[in-house]
Amino acid sequence: MDLHFGDSKPTDDERAAVDALLGPPESSWEGADRSDADLRWARGGRAARDRRDLLLPGLHALSDRVGWISEGGLDYLCRRLTVPPAEAYGVATFYAMFSLRPRPATVLHVCTDLACTAAGAADLCAGVEAGLGPGVSVQRGPCLGLCERAPAALAVRAGDPVRTAVSAPATVREAVLAATAPDSAPEEPPAATAVPQAGDPGLVLLGRVGLVDPSSLDDYRAHGGYTALRRAFELGPAGVIREVTDSGLVGRGGAAFPTGRKWQATASQPDHPHYLVCNADESEPGTFKDRVLLEGDPYALVEAMTIAAYATGAHQGYVYLRGEYPRALRRLEHAIAQARARGFLGDDVLGQGHAFDIEIRRGAGAYICGEETALFNSIEGYRGEPRSKPPFPVEKGLFGKPTVENNVETLVNVLPILTMGAPAYAAIGTGKSTGPKLFCVSGSVDRPGVYELPFGATLGEVLELAGVRPGLRAVLLGGAAGGFVRPDELDIPLTFEGTREAGTTLGSGVVMAFDDSVPLPRLLLRIAEFFRDESCGQCVPCRVGTVRQEEALHRIVERTGAAAADDIALLREVGRALRDASICGLGQTAWNAVESAIDRLGAYA
């Protein structure tokens, strides 16, 4: 590939950041100073190009070190990886957490999404902007996955190493402190504070959260860890898939696809290698269950991924973790390193002859990368745009190879399936929705957090458990891509079939309660803004449709009845095309919440 570069040079810092990731360059073909020897050969072909998947980690390295990505830094990274600068620019500008323009080393991300808005994010933003000087860039952004402690702010200070501090629930003073002195900011409360049921012996998925030391592999093993993997080795790959199929487990990320079928379809593909991808890009507003699992019980995911890889014949696994989860990243990194050091990952897992290892890839602020094929593109170093299906990931997924992609919660469910056996697991829940389910309850409740209940619990029971406050006006199920229900619909059973019958969706398990403090049209406008901001821009219905939806909602934010009727008719027409003609689930669901608010809650009536 004959690449063209400008004259910009990287700074020493930028060079060091990239070299720390990739090692020192071996020749001028990779960005070192040119020597006579370099003129007598050319580095090219596949060997030069096959590290494209390190582009996103490289962009993180630059951004983490200096806070933004300069032309010289980007060019240097491109030389190292043989990536055309125009493509790398396209990738870097895709992610909200990267800046291609100079900005202060410290960025304070303030969540202005639904739960945080209801908890006073607007005042928080105004306060921190007044309280912070030009040395900190304040960025309003989508959900940070800290809804149980709303309002939330995340400070990131570039340097070596990069420092982060979470402030939640944030006061102006604490958020300013986090941004100005991230090192001395108070430690976040333990993950178990997000689990109001912590300590309940009946918990299947959250049982270890708060009970074990998330850094200790021994503690994990002392609490039942790695018994599922041993059982898996006894059963053999086909036996594991049979157990998972018989358990009735379906994907917990929102699409509810049968996990056993997905594993079987991948395992039987003749093309190799097979890959395993864990989708931990939890970005649906209101969702934070994966974060709590990763922070409170990280070895569970490592073990579950090892089982999934063994069953499907994968030797390399990736965890795509959203970029806004610094503590989950640290804990998971530590857990993987420990597991590797102790033979639970590596060339010969537990001496059973199966090789498997896990790499973490950090997202960089793009909701769309939670879409399974967009996630593949993101890992591969391309823009996180969804691919068209078919072909499906089980056939052509990551790097064009058969791939199993599962959500964190789905994978963690595999552990109880193997330890208690498929029949016992399937006995939990209802006939069609088996097993325990995590619900992320936030908003107008006394005890927000992640709740574990068997499928079949009603919405009212979940809200009761969380201590719903008086004056309930609406409940949002499934996040921004989900739908609103009324306070008189609390008997909806929270199962896939139950919510479908009720004309709504379970989605990723978000249960967000709203009282009257924020007017409904404002919430709808925030949801529409979210989809406009997060649309990747690939297909027309979503790229322009989400803009037109937001414009219409702006026009009617203070209107009702006949004054809003024309725009509501327009919204319905655009929404129908969004649902029917968008490439991926983002566009297809971008109108769900607004539609449900109009039809069920009588918004604008």
Added chain:
Amino acid sequence: MTVTPLGIPRRLLEFTLDGQEVRVPEGSTVLDACRAAGKDVPTLCQGDTLRPKNACRVCVVEVEGSRTLVPACSRRAEPGMLVRTDTERARHSRKIVLELLASSVDLSTTERVAGWIKEYEAKPDRFGPDAARLGEEPRVDNDLYVRDYDKCILCYKCVDACGDQWQNTFAISVSGRGFDARIAVEQDAPLTDSACVYCGNCIEVCPTGALSFKSEFDMRAAGTWDETKQTETTTVCAYCGVGCNLTLHVQDNEIVKVTSPHDNPVTHGNLCIKGRFGYQHVQNRD
């Protein structure tokens, strides 16, 4: 194509298209089948020399058993498929896509789109006078071609032609995200600071006139561009021995644009800077 290696004969498969049984070779898309059956399914991002990107979604059709509509341009025909191209549902989405595009992009030089807007009774004005538009100024930064991104529907064809599908120069990419996404070179610099080799293969595939010869852009600005007065003469490029076909577009005895036939087995519509832009010597009359 004038010379086509025949290859292994492809089997025919049968499916139902608007109630009619049709037979198409294996590997055909639904769009291929529609066109073979004489149905006019609108397309914008589809290119005869490129792999389908299915980004514009104006070609959507209804396929029995599919939850959403399906892009005809990229979905391969399968035996027994039930496809309907002209349902109210498909027409509705096409209409909205046309409205969304026409309300945000300058489609004045997009071929056939005016006819489809009429056919589908699309009313782009109904989003109101404040509806966001791209609002881009033409970029005139070199003597050969102009990038007028106010006319860009983001069909990705130029990126694909510049990248691994044809030119392998990788000078352009989509940058940004959502409604703010634009085609750009690195750092959104002028073309002259980029990897562009001025082959003009992006102009060849651009469906909207967002990319055009500087000569065409200037003549349109002056109001002298008139395709009815143009002749097209296909000849062989004289620069090297490859033998590329050139089609010279001539108006008032001046070459105003050079293309290459898409079915030419040498070029598939692609040229290099010499074939595309190196024609001035032909019309130096002193």
